[in-house]
Amino acid sequence: MTTQNQAAGQAPVAGAAIARKRPPKTRMDKLLGRPESGVIIAAIMVWVFFATFAPHFFSARVTANVLLAGASLGIIAVGVATLMIAGQFDLSVGSVYGLSAALVVLMVNHGVPGWAALPIIMVFGVVLGTINGLLVTRLEIHSLIITLGALMFYRGVLLAITEGFPIRLKIPDPFMSMLDFEAFGIPGPFFWFIGFAAIFAYVLTRTRFGNWLFATGGSPEAARSMGVPANRVQITAFAVASMLACVAGYVSVARFSSVDALRGTGMELEVVLAVVVGGASLNGGYGSIIGAALGVLIIGMIQQGLILMGISVYWYQAGIGLLLIVAAIVNQYVRKRSIS
Amino acid sequence: MTKAILELSNVSKSFGRVHSLRGVNLTVRPGEVLGLLGDNGAGKSTLIKVLAGVHQPTSGDILWDGVKTNLDSPRVAMMRGISVVYQDLGIIPLLSIWRNFFLGREDEVSRKLPFHYQLRHSHMREVARGALQNLGIHIDDVDLTVAKLSGGERQSIAIARAVHFQSKVLILDEPTAALSLKETAKVLAYVREARNQGVAVVLITHNIAHAYEVCDRFTVLFHGSVAETADRESVTEQQLANLINTGTREQRRIAV
Ligand SMILES: Nc1ncnc2c1ncn2[C@@H]1O[C@H](COP(=O)(O)OP(=O)(O)O)[C@@H](O)[C@H]1O
Ligand SMILES: [Mg+2]
Numbered sequence: 289m290t291t292q293n294q295a296a297g298q299a300p301v302a303g304a305a306i307a308r309k310r311p312p313k314t315r316m317d318k319l320l321g322r323p324e325s326g327v328i329i330a331a332i333m334v335w336v337f338f339a340t341f342a343p344h345f346f347s348a349r350v351t352a353n354v355l356l357a358g359a360s361l362g363i364i365a366v367g368v369a370t371l372m373i374a375g376q377f378d379l380s381v382g383s384v385y386g387l388s389a390a391l392v393v394l395m396v397n398h399g400v401p402g403w404a405a406l407p408i409i410m411v412f413g414v415v416l417g418t419i420n421g422l423l424v425t426r427l428e429i430h431s432l433i434i435t436l437g438a439l440m441f442y443r444g445v446l447l448a449i450t451e452g453f454p455i456r457l458k459i460p461d462p463f464m465s466m467l468d469f470e471a472f473g474i475p476g477p478f479f480w481f482i483g484f485a486a487i488f489a490y491v492l493t494r495t496r497f498g499n500w501l502f503a504t505g506g507s508p509e510a511a512r513s514m515g516v517p518a519n520r521v522q523i524t525a526f527a528v529a530s531m532l533a534c535v536a537g538y539v540s541v542a543r544f545s546s547v548d549a550l551r552g553t554g555m556e557l558e559v560v561l562a563v564v565v566g567g568a569s570l571n572g573g574y575g576s577i578i579g580a581a582l583g584v585l586i587i588g589m590i591q592q593g594l595i596l597m598g599i600s601v602y603w604y605q606a607g608i609g610l611l612l613i614v615a616a617i618v619n620q621y622v623r624k625r626s627i628s
Numbered sequence: 629m630t631k632a633i634l635e636l637s638n639v640s641k642s643f644g645r646v647h648s649l650r651g652v653n654l655t656v657r658p659g660e661v662l663g664l665l666g667d668n669g670a671g672k673s674t675l676i677k678v679l680a681g682v683h684q685p686t687s688g689d690i691l692w693d694g695v696k697t698n699l700d701s702p703r704v705a706m707m708r709g710i711s712v713v714y715q716d717l718g719i720i721p722l723l724s725i726w727r728n729f730f731l732g733r734e735d736e737v738s739r740k741l742p743f744h745y746q747l748r749h750s751h752m753r754e755v756a757r758g759a760l761q762n763l764g765i766h767i768d769d770v771d772l773t774v775a776k777l778s779g780g781e782r783q784s785i786a787i788a789r790a791v792h793f794q795s796k797v798l799i800l801d802e803p804t805a806a807l808s809l810k811e812t813a814k815v816l817a818y819v820r821e822a823r824n825q826g827v828a829v830v831l832i833t834h835n836i837a838h839a840y841e842v843c844d845r846f847t848v849l850f851h852g853s854v855a856e857t858a859d860r861e862s863v864t865e866q867q868l869a870n871l872i873n874t875g876t877r878e879q880r881r882i883a884v
Contacts, residue, residue, distance in 0.1 A: 496734040496745035499723075503731050506720040513682055513714060515703040515732030573722040626773060 321626045323567035324579035326618040330565070330611070331582045331589075338593035348473045350592055356543075358588040359477030360385065360536045361558060362581055366484045367532030369563045369580035370492065374525035375505035375572030376424060376431040380438035381533040382555030384416055387446040388537030389547040393455050402461035402542075409534045416442075417530030421523030431526075439556065447549050456546035464542040477539045481581070484532060489577040501525060506573030561608065562587055565615040567622065574623065586611065630657045631694065633828050634679065634710070634797055639688030641674055648674040650852045651688070656797055661819060661829040663843030665836070667872055670849040672832045676799050679830070680712040681705035706732060709796035713786040713803055721775040725767065726756040728774055729789050736793075759792040760785065783807065784815075791818055798822055799830045804838050816842050836868050850875035 338345045364381050371378055388409050395405045420438060424431045457464075469476045492498035503511040504518045512518045541547065566583035568575025590607050634656040641649040648671045656662055656679075666672045677683040678690070681699035689696050692708060699705045705712075719728055730737055730752055737752050738745035756770045765784045767777075774782055783803060790798055800819070804812040819842050823829050833839050839846065846863065848855040848871040855875040856863075867877045874880055 491744070494747055494749070496738055496747060499727055499731060499734055499747065502723055502727070503720045506722040510720055511731070513680070513702050513712070515701075515706040517701075517703060573720070 321622075323574055323576040323619075323622070323626075324582065325567070326615060326622045327566045327579045327582045327586070330615055330618065331586050334586050334589050334593075334611075338589055338596070342593045342596040344596055345593060350596065352470075352473055352475055354585070354588040354592045355478040356475045357591055358584045359475065359481045360540050361555065361562065361587065362478075362481035362584040363484055363536040363539065364529075364533050364555065365559045365562045365566075365580045365584050366481075366488050366577055367529035368559045369566065369568055369575055369577055370488055370501065371525040371529040372560075372563055372568050372570070373492065373505045373572060373575045374501045374522050375508065376421075376522055376525065377435060377560070378417075378420065378438075378526065378529045379432065379435040379556045380416075380420065380442060381529060381559060382552035383439045383442035383446065384413065384530050384533040385537045385540075385552035385555060386547065386549070387442045388413065388534035389541050389551055390446055390450055390455060390537075390549075392538050392541045393457055393547055394449075396461050396464070396541075397455075397458050402463035406535075406538055409538050410531050413531035413534030414527045416534075417527035418523055420530065421526030424526070425519040425522055443553070450547075450549045452549050454546055454548040457541070460545065464545075467539070467542040475543070477543055480535070480539050481584075484535070485577055485581045488528075492577055497521070497524075502573055504572075558587065558608075561612050564619070565612060567619050569623065583615075630659060632657050632691070633693060635691040635694075636675075636678070636685075637689040637691060639675075639678060639685045639690070641671075641678060641683055642686045648852050649678070649685075652849075652852075652854055653857075654847055654854070655857075656828045656830055658796070658828045659823055659826050660845060661823050661831055661843045663839040663846040664830055664832045664849065665834065665839060665846055665868060665872055666849035667834060670872075671852040672849055673801060675849065676712060676801055676830065676832060679705070679797070679799060680710060703732070710799065711790040711793060711795035711797070712799045712801070713783070713790050714801050719774055719782050719786055722773055724771050724773055725760075725777075725785060726753045726770040728785065729756040729759070729770075729792075733793055755792075759788045762788065762791075784811065787815060787818070791822060794822075794825065795827065797828045797830065799832070801832045802834075803831070804833065804835065812838065834872065836865050836872070840865050840868070848872055 344350055364385060368378055368381060391412065392405050392409055395408065396402055400408070416438070420431070420434055423429060423434045467476055471479070492501060500511070500516045500521045503514070503516050504521045508518045537552075540551070562583035563575065563580045564570065564583070565586060566576060566579030566581070568580065587608060590611065591604060594604055594607060595601070632655045636652055636654040639649060639652045639654075640647070652675060654675070664672055664675065674683065678685055679699070681702045681704050684698075684700070690699055691697065699708070699710075720731065723731070734747060735745055737755060738747050753770050757768070760767055760770070765781070765788060767781070774785070777785070783805075784807070787800065787803055790800070803815055807815060816838065819829055819831060831839060831843060840860070843860060845857065845859050846868060847857045848868065850871070855871045856877070863877075870877050870879045
C-alpha cells in the first residue's frame with residue numbers, strides 16, 4: 289500500500305517536531321505575549337507626550353474631562369470588544385446609545401422613576417441585541433450588514449420621535465442625580481466604565497463563558513464540534529453589546545439631563561477604533577477588555593491634550609487616524625509574536 | 629458477545645447531490661476497538677460526524693444502548709459520552725493549550741458560583757500538563773497558543789484530551805497520520821488501554837498495518853457503503869487492502 293509507505297516516510301519529521309525543544313520564554317516574550325502589550329506602551333507614550341507638551345495636563349479639571357469623555361465610549365467599548373472577540377461586529381451601538389438616552393428621558397418625564405428606568409432600558413438593550421444576534425446567526429447574514437441596517441433604523445426612530453429637537457428631563461430625578469456624583473475628582477460615569485470593564489475582564493479571562501467567547505471567535509466550527517454552543521455564545525455577546533450601549537445612554541442622561549437626536553453619531557467607528565487599538569483582532573478570537581479600556585483612555589487623552597496645546601480640533605481626527613494605523617502595526621507585531 | 633453501546637442502522641447522508649453515506653450499518657461495542665477503514669473520500673469522516681452529532685443522518689436510525697436516539701448537536705453527543713478526535717477540526721489555534729484541553733468540559737474543573745463557572749486556572753494548567761505527560765508529550769509551558777505547535781503536537785493534545793475525559797465511546801479520525809513511529813506506538817498502546825478499561829473505540833485510518841495491530845473488528849467503507857464488517861480472525865491484511873480498493877476481498881480493478 290502506498291499510503292502505508294507515505295505514513296512511515298513522514299513519521300521521522302513529525303517526530304522531530306514533537307521532541308522539539310523550545311527556547312525558554314524570556315521576560316520580553318512574556319511581556320509582549322499579551323494582546324494589550326501594544327496599547328500599554330502606546331498609552332504611556334501618549335501620556336508622556338502630553339504631560340510634556342500640553343500645559344495643565346495634570347490639572348484635576350483636565351483629568352476629569354479625559355475620564356468623562358471616556359466614560360460613555362468606554363462602557364460601549366467593553367461590549368463591542370466582547371462581541372468582536374466572539375467574532376462579530378455591531379455598528380448599531382451609537383444609534384442604540386442615542387435612542388436609549390432619549391427613551392430614558394421620555395420614560396422619566398412620563399413619571400417612571402429613575403431607578404426603574406435603568407433595568408427597563410437594560411432589558412430593552414438585551415432585546416435589541418438578541419434580535420441582531422438571531423438575524424446574524426440564524427440567517428447567516430454578515431453582522432456588518434444587519435447592524436448597519438440597525439444603525440440606520442434606530443437613528444431614524446430616534447429622529448422621528450424627537451423630531452430632531454433636543455429633549456431634556458423636565459424635573460431632576462433623585463436617583464439619577466445621586467448617580468451624578470464625583471469622588472476624588474473622578475466623575476461618576478467613569479466609575480460605571482471601570483466597573484463594567486472589571487466585570488467583563490473577569491468574565492472573559494476567568495469564566496467558562498469567557499473561554500467559549502474566545503473559542504467561538506477563533507473558530508466557530510471547531511468550537512461547536514467541542515460542544516460549545518457557538519450560536520448562543522454569539523447571540524449573548526450581541527445582547528451584551530446592545531445592553532451596555534443602553535447603560536451608557538442611561539448614564540449620559542444621569543450626567544447631562546438631556547439628549548439631542550444626533551447623540552452617539554459616529555460612535556460605532558470610534559468604539560471599533562478603541563477596541564482595535566486595544567489589541568483585539570477583527571477576525572475574532574483575540575483581544576482584551578483591559579486593552580479596549582486603555583484604547584478609550586488614549587482617545588480621551590488625545591482629545592483633551594490637543595485642546596490644551598491650542599491645536600485646532602480639526603487635527604483631532606488626523607491624530608486619531610494616525611494612532612489607529614500605528615497601533616494596528618504594533619499589534620500585528622505582538623500578535624505574530626504570540627502565535628508563531 | 630457484549631451488547632452494543634452505539635449502533636447505526638441503515639444510515640444515509642447526502643449533501644445535496646453528493647451521497648456520502650448509503651445505508652450504513654455499524655455496531656460499536658464496549659471493550660472493543662472497531663477499525664473503520666476506507667480510501668480517501670469513502671465517507672469515514674462523514675460517518676463519524678454523524679456519530680458525533682455534527683451531521684444529522686438524511687435517513688436511518690442511531691441506537692444508543694439499544695434505544696433509538698437523536699444526536700442533535702456535538703454537545704448532546706458529548707454528554708452521552710462520545711469523544712471525538714477530529715482530523716480537520718477540534719482545536720482552536722489562538723487559545724492556549726490548557727484552555728483548549730478543557731474546552732467544552734470546563735464545568736468539571738470549575739467552581740460553580742452564582743451565575744457562572746469560575747475557571748480554576750492553576751488547577752487546569754496542572755491537570756492538562758499531567759494528562760499530556762501521561763501520553764509522553766513533554767510540553768512544560770501549557771500557556772503556549774496551539775498555533776505555535778506542530779500538527780503532530782496538536783493531534784497529540786486532542787488525543788490526550790479524549791483519553792483524559794474517559795468516554796464511553798472514543799472516536800479517533802486518522803490519529804496517527806501525523807505522528808512519529810514512537811508516538812504512534814504510544815497512541816496505539818493508549819487505544820488498547822482505553823479498550824481494556826471498557827471504552828468502545830472507533831479507530832479511523834487508511835493505514836492497514838496500524839489498524840490490524842489494535843483493532844478487534846473492521847468495517848470497511850467503499851464509496852459510502854459498507855463493503856464488509858469482519859472480525860480480525862476472519863480476514864487478512866491483504867483482504868482488507870482489497871476491500872478498501874475494490875469493495876470486495878478479491879484483487880481486481882474497479883474499472884473493468
Ligand atoms: N460538508 C460536506 N458537504 C459536501 N460534501 C461533503 C461534505 N463532507 C464530505 N463531503 C463529501 O462526502 C464524501 C466523503 O467524504 P469524507 O467523509 O470526508 O471521506 P473520508 O473521510 O473517508 O476521506 C466526499 O465526496 C466529500 O467530498
Ligand atoms: Mg477523512
